[in-house]
Amino acid sequence: MIKLFVSDLDNTLFNHEKQVAPEDQKALKALMEAGLHIALASGRMDHELVKIGNLLQGRFHRISQNGAFIYTRDGECLQSVTFSGKLSRQIYREAKSFELPCFINLENEMFVAEKTDAVLAIKKRMKLSVQVLPEMDKELGKTLFPSKITCFGHPEKLRQLNRHIRQTFPSQVDSFISDRDCLDFMPPGISKGASLKKLADEFGFKPEEIVTIGDSFNDVSMLRLTPHSFAMQHAPAEVKQHATYVVSSVHEAAEQVLAHNRKHSESLTQT
Template sequence: MIRLFVSDLDNTLFNDEKTVNPEDKEALMALVDAGVQVCLASGRMDKELVSVMNELQGEFHRISQNGAFIYDTNNQRLYSAHFDGDTARELFQIAEPYQLVGFISQEDGMFVPRKSELVQQIETQMRMPIEERADVLDCLGTSIFASKLCYIGDMDEIKKLEATVKEHFADRVDSFISDRHCIDFMPPGVSKGVGLKRLIDHLGMKEEEVACIGDSYNDISMLRLTKHSFAMAVADAAVKQEATHTVASVAEAARWVLAYNSQISAK
């Protein structure tokens, strides 16, 4: 029996307008009505997941910033992680020569040293609140605790930066392609898969009692965790091959889960 359904947001539960289609909302509520718990798992900040949860009028578990923060339906924080100030500062400085736009995230905020016109465009497009802080680098490790550094731009530049970071930081930084033209740098050992494993252990569930859906490379770790995994049809082939099923929508995956549980119950 599947007891937990986990959904990514961008390009999965979110449509191009960064909202949830009515069909997907209805399908998630059908899961809840059938006794299946729901978890939102995203690279976005926790307060953005809370906003989605409130829009859907449900009580969901939350895995935010690729597993850096985990909350259960009682709003109990199960886990948190962040870089030490020196590592975050050094990472940001190493990335500066690349033709990319960089953001520094902590649990409740996303910061840039200067809010350029391009940053404002990204903020509007992604519907992510971004704060200008000229002193952000000086504040790392004291009043700002970076849980993620995110870079957006040309994929060739992203790959060059990723190679440099892997060479320079070795096992001190993990990286994930989290969206089209976007890479996230995370504290070591932080991923959606590890975060999901922490959540299901807390809930006393087994991996085979979980279903999950996503579209990007930062979803692979959770897709590998359970045999009930779904990749979106828009995902790259490398992501699809990590999932058991390919579907066009969250609603399609949710309907599969309901049908599967009905078959199990009938036996």
């Protein structure tokens, strides 16, 4: 029996307009009505996940900032992790040397040093709320303690930056490609998968009682956790190989989950 349904947001539950399609809203409500717990797992800020819960009038577990923050559906905080001040400042300075748009993420705030044309384009495309802090370099480790540092740019340049950061700060930082042109740097050991496991342990959910769905490399850690994992049809092949099923939408996955649970209930009744 499936008890927990976990969905990524961008390019999974969110469409190209960063909205939840009506058929996906209906599917999540059907899962809730069937008694399942729902969790949202995203690289986005926590308040953005709260908005989805309010939209669907449901109580959702929330894994935000790629796992840095975990909240239960009753609002209990299970985890809150940030970089140390010195390390965040060092990573930011190294990333800025690659001349890529760099965003500093707190739990519910996002900062840039300046709003360049590139930053404005990213803000518009991703529907982000961004504040300008010209003295960013000085504030890191003093007033700013980020949970995530995000850089945008051409995939090859991001790969070069990733190699540089991982070599410069070995074992001190983890990283994920979370969109086609987006690279996230995280405190070590923080991922959607690790945080999902912590949430599951809190409620006693076994791997076979969990469904996960996502489309990008930051979803791989949670796709690996359960035999009931779904990758979106548009996901890279390297992501799909870690999923059991491939679907074109969240509602398609939800329908399979409801069918699975019905079949499970019928088998119990027959025995």
